[in-house]
Amino acid sequence: MSDQPRHSIHAWPSLMERPTVERATRIFNLWSADVTPFYVFVLRPAANPEIRSAQQAFGRAGVGAVIPPEFLHITVQSFGNIGDGGLTEALAEELGDAVASALAPVQPFSVALHSANSFWSAAVIEVHEAEPGNPSARMQRAVVDALLAADLVPVRHPDRPYVPHLSICYYDDTYPSQSVVDAIAPYREQAFGDLWVDTVELVRIAGDGSLYPPMETVRGIVLGSAA
Numbered sequence: 001m002s003d004q005p006r007h008s009i010h011a012w013p014s015l016m017e018r019p020t021v022e023r024a025t026r027i028f029n030l031w032s033a034d035v036t037p038f039y040v041f042v043l044r045p046a047a048n049p050e051i052r053s054a055q056q057a058f059g060r061a062g063v064g065a066v067i068p069p070e071f072l073h074i075t076v077q078s079f080g081n082i083g084d085g086g087l088t089e090a091l092a093e094e095l096g097d098a099v100a101s102a103l104a105p106v107q108p109f110s111v112a113l114h115s116a117n118s119f120w121s122a123a124v125i126e127v128h129e130a131e132p133g134n135p136s137a138r139m140q141r142a143v144v145d146a147l148l149a150a151d152l153v154p155v156r157h158p159d160r161p162y163v164p165h166l167s168i169c170y171y172d173d174t175y176p177s178q179s180v181v182d183a184i185a186p187y188r189e190q191a192f193g194d195l196w197v198d199t200v201e202l203v204r205i206a207g208d209g210s211l212y213p214p215m216e217t218v219r220g221i222v223l224g225s226a227a
Helices: 025-030 049-061 089-103 135-150 177-187
Strands: 038-043 074-081 109-118 122-129 165-170 191-197 199-205 215-222
Touching: 049 122, 049 165, 049 177, 049 191, 074 135, 089 135, 089 199, 089 215, 109 135, 109 165, 109 177, 122 135, 122 177, 135 191
Parallel strands: none
Antiparallel strands: 038 074, 038 199, 109 122, 109 191, 122 165, 199 215
């Protein structure tokens, strides 16, 4: 695992700065039953025993809503909901073409899933570069640049630093921060395995009233297809 970005990109706030964590209202609203389908580019890792063990700790503590295996994902870049900035399903497909062209020369790579942590609204596993040259960050930048060049819809946060993470449990209510700390503590320095990144998926999430509605793959974009 690379030493490079840990203290900078994962400098998240101390859980004990506030008495409670927050409900992930903004996240849940992206795919609520009251909005149009949400489109986002993601990496979709399979669950493994180490990830499930960390998730079970939250279940035992009665904290949060554990994310099911079929909904686990690492966000690369989101489009937003249909209608946002003029986004349509046809434009989403066209933007998928632009991203596929941009990623055709990008070779597959691996990242390291290491260390449980928490945002204010979600428990996560940190995602670290595992190879020289920061291929994960370069891949994500290629996606953003392709969307900017296409100039079909506004691009969300194009200048924000990329902090890849695998959310494992969104908080569906306010919970005592100490309970979250206790659940995370045994997994703070744990390795959760490497992830081989050879495909970026454009997915569509249409709300059905559940916290985690089906995540439909619209397109799988294979890295390195131009080789």
